Structures are given as structure tokens and as C-alpha cells.
Amino acid sequence: MMGPAHSLSGAAAWLGVGAATAAAGHPMPWPVLVVGALICAGAALAPDLDHKAATISRAFGPVSRGLCEVVDKLSYAVYTATKKQGDKRRTGGHRTLTHTWLWAVMIGAGTSALAITGGRWAVLAILFIHLVLAVEGLLWRAARVSSDVLVWLLGATSAWILAGVLDKPGNGADWLFTAPGQEYLWLGLPIVLGALVHDIGDALTVSGCPILWPIPLGRKRWYPVGPPKAMRFRAGSWVELKVLMPVFMLLGGVGGAAALGYI
Numbered sequence: 578m579m580g581p582a583h584s585l586s587g588a589a590a591w592l593g594v595g596a597a598t599a600a601a602g603h604p605m606p607w608p609v610l611v612v613g614a615l616i617c618a619g620a621a622l623a624p625d626l627d628h629k630a631a632t633i634s635r636a637f638g639p640v641s642r643g644l645c646e647v648v649d650k651l652s653y654a655v656y657t658a659t660k661k662q663g664d665k666r667r668t669g670g671h672r673t674l675t676h677t678w679l680w681a682v683m684i685g686a687g688t689s690a691l692a693i694t695g696g697r698w699a700v701l702a703i704l705f706i707h708l709v710l711a712v713e714g715l716l717w718r719a720a721r722v723s724s725d726v727l728v729w730l731l732g733a734t735s736a737w738i739l740a741g742v743l744d745k746p747g748n749g750a751d752w753l754f755t756a757p758g759q760e761y762l763w764l765g766l767p768i769v770l771g772a773l774v775h776d777i778g779d780a781l782t783v784s785g786c787p788i789l790w791p792i793p794l795g796r797k798r799w800y801p802v803g804p805p806k807a808m809r810f811r812a813g814s815w816v817e818l819k820v821l822m823p824v825f826m827l828l829g830g831v832g833g834a835a836a837l838g839y840i
Contacts, residue, residue, distance in 0.1 A: 578778040579813050580622055580632035582822050584714025586778055587621025587771040588614040589829035594770065595836030608742045609749035610836050612704070613767040614829075615739075619710030620771025623684070624675040624779075627652045636713050637706075638725055648675060656799060663796025673799060676779060677790040681772035689765030693758060697740070700761050704736035707768070783809050 578586075591614040595605045605613070625631035626641075626648045634645040652670025667673070674680055691699050709732035743750045743761075754762040773788075780786040785801025794800040803809055810816040834840045 578775075578782060578817055578821070580625075580714045582817050582825065583621040583625075583775050583778055584618040584711060585822055585825040585829065586774050587767075588618040588711075588715065589825045589832060590621075590770050590774045591617035591767050592829045592832030592836060596832040599836050599838060604838065605836060606747065606749035606752060607837060608739065609752045609763070610833070612739050612743060612749075613763075614833075615711045615735075616704070616707040616764065617767035617771040617774070618715055619707030620768040621775045621778075622710045622714050622771075623768075624680070624772050624775045625671075627669075627673065627675045628671045632713050633710060636709055636728075659791060659798055661793060661796055661798045664799045672779065672784060672786060674790075675772075676776050676786050676788065678773065678776070678788055679791065681769050681776070684772060685765035685769030687765075688768050689762050692761040692764045700764070701736050701740055703764055704740060705732050708732040708735045708739075780804075781809060782812050785809070 592610065595610045595613070598605055622631070622633045622636075625633050626645055628634065629642065629645045629649065631645070634642050649670045652674035653667065654670075656664075656667060656670060656673040688703060692703060695702075709728055712728050712731060742748055750760045752763050753766075754760075776786050776788045780788060780801075780803040782803070783806075785803035787799040788802050790799055792798075831840070
């Protein structure tokens, strides 16, 4: 799928989690719901860090473009080193390592560890990166005609304000993990969810997605998981733009309303 659909699906997924926790009798504080949805929207773009033409490659200028090239080469090297006889020959690393459940868990765990060991500045950096990505994904038309600096300023300002809101007692800095020193440990959860939602979205497209790596299936270790071929679509097609994106908006709205107790 394309960037906007990925971001919408990520935000909708976190709002759905908020609805589920509310139904279970443990509602999220509203700042956690909002910040988590934005982080998840940004994280849903991150697996395409292996593609130099993806939205994330443009988000931070030369830094993100250079990082995309490095991740592409790393992913290709891992693919080459671990593929089985049934896996096809490739010339690049797109839709390999960064499109797996293992990558999602590792990135989420690393983010949580950084949040609880790096202090406030680490939290601000995590928020800044994902809020910029959320702007690029959710407001992609406006972001493309705006200066990168303006998008970065919006991300930095929003990160500072939202971190301040979360730090207030009862607003969710210690949501889910309440022991001393575990504030913001939950930040890894929307990142894992965003990456997995991205992978599921890509699995619906023609090429499928090797979500299950490194678990082998038959003669393939990089098995392209997906529905039957007849049910798949091309990225950017009318199915994505006219059907899935409106559905994600609707589900996100319903999930957010349920999470806040309006329905």
C-alpha cells in the first residue's frame, strides 16, 4: 500500500486498541489514545525504510535517504544469507527484513528501552520522528507542498507539547507500566502495532509480504504471505484509494469514539 493508507490504518489500529481496552474496563487516558494513534500512524510508514522512493525516505532529507540506502543493503544481505531454494532471486532488499514480525518486535523493544533509559530527550526524539512521519502520511498533500523545515517544526512543537501533557499526573506517562522508572515503556507498543499493520496491508497487495520470516514454509523462508491472488490489489489502485482508506477512516472514528466513551 501507499503511505497515506498505511498511516490511516496505523492510526485506526491504535484507536481500535483504545476501544478494546475501554470495553475491558481499563480505558486509556485521552493523551495516550491521541499520542499512540499518531505514533502508530508514523510507525506504519517505517518498514518502507528499505525503499529509497518511499515517503519515509523524504521525511528527513539526506539523513533519511542515506539511512534508506543502508537499510536496503542490510536487508538484501540478510535475504541472501538466509533464503532457501524456493525463494526467488532479488536485486534489492525491499519487502524483506523490515517487513517481518521479528523486525517489528525488535524495533518496538528498542524504542521502549530507549524511552526508559534515555530520559526526556529520548522520549522527545521518539515523538518527533513519529509525529513528522504521521504528518507526512496523514497530511501527505499538504506535506508535499510545504517546506520540510515547516513539517519538522510542526513535529518538534507537537512533540514538546504532547510530552508535557503526558507528564502530568494521570495523563498516561506511566500507562500500563506503573512501576517507578517505567514511564513511557509503553511507547514501543504503537510502534510494533504500526509495523505489523503495515505488513498486513502489504500482504493484501499483489506481491504479498514475508511477515513470518524467519519461520520457513515449505521450500521458502521468505514466503510472501497474502490472501488468494484474486483478492489482492496493486498499491495505489482504486481499491486502496476508494475502498480501504474510507474504511480506515470510519473504523478509526468509531474506535476513537468508543475509546473515549461516546458510544
